[in-house]
Amino acid sequence: MGGNSPCASCKLLRRRCAKDCIFAPYFPSDDPHKFAIVHKVFGASNVSKMLQELPVQQRADAVSSLVYEANARVRDPVYGCVGAISYLQNQVSQLQMQLAVAQAEILCIQMQQEPMVSTPHILDQQVDDKSYVLHNHQYLNFANSSTNVIHDHSLKKESIFGDMVS
Numbered sequence: 001m002g003g004n005s006p007c008a009s010c011k012l013l014r015r016r017c018a019k020d021c022i023f024a025p026y027f028p029s030d031d032p033h034k035f036a037i038v039h040k041v042f043g044a045s046n047v048s049k050m051l052q053e054l055p056v057q058q059r060a061d062a063v064s065s066l067v068y069e070a071n072a073r074v075r076d077p078v079y080g081c082v083g084a085i086s087y088l089q090n091q092v093s094q095l096q097m098q099l100a101v102a103q104a105e106i107l108c109i110q111m112q113q114e115p116m117v118s119t120p121h122i123l124d125q126q127v128d129d130k131s132y133v134l135h136n137h138q139y140l141n142f143a144n145s146s147t148n149v150i151h152d153h154s155l156k157k158e159s160i161f162g163d164m165v166s
Contacts, residue, residue: 007021007024007028008023009035012035023047037067037070041073041074
């Protein structure tokens with residue numbers, strides 16, 4: 001801080017904190033661990049160079065990013081932040097797949113609860129005991145409930161009153 005109490009970096013490096021210390025605004029003396037971890041991973045000289053190359057208004061964000069990256073690197077020395085990001089992306093992907101399966105199952109249940117469709121026009125013979133090729137050559141598989149989805153909404157259904165419903 002250039003006065004009474006040196007900043008965390010100057011304290012750790014055991015040097016006198018100058019008034020224009022580049023670290024002082026971002027590494028206060030009351031949080032020495034913050035600088036210690038950044039110094040351990042990146043080195044004080046490299047951090048100083050990075051901060052000097054940035055405009056003053058971007059330095060606080062850069063320090064925050066460096067602290068986050070240093071913590072991630074200490075937790076996972078091989079992958080660091082990339083490991084955490086990759087893990088989260090995989091988790092999002094798995095959740096999206098689970099959501100798609102759940103939505104397909106809901107659609108299947110809704111289709112089963114609607115009035116029965118008048119006998120579908122089957123042009124081709126039955127493929128197997130659980131699959132059919134419908135009049136517009138769509139394949140409908142009844143083997144797995146998560147795949148019972150027809151994406152063509154042009155199929156007409158006959159209601160119990162005899163009128164056509166789309």
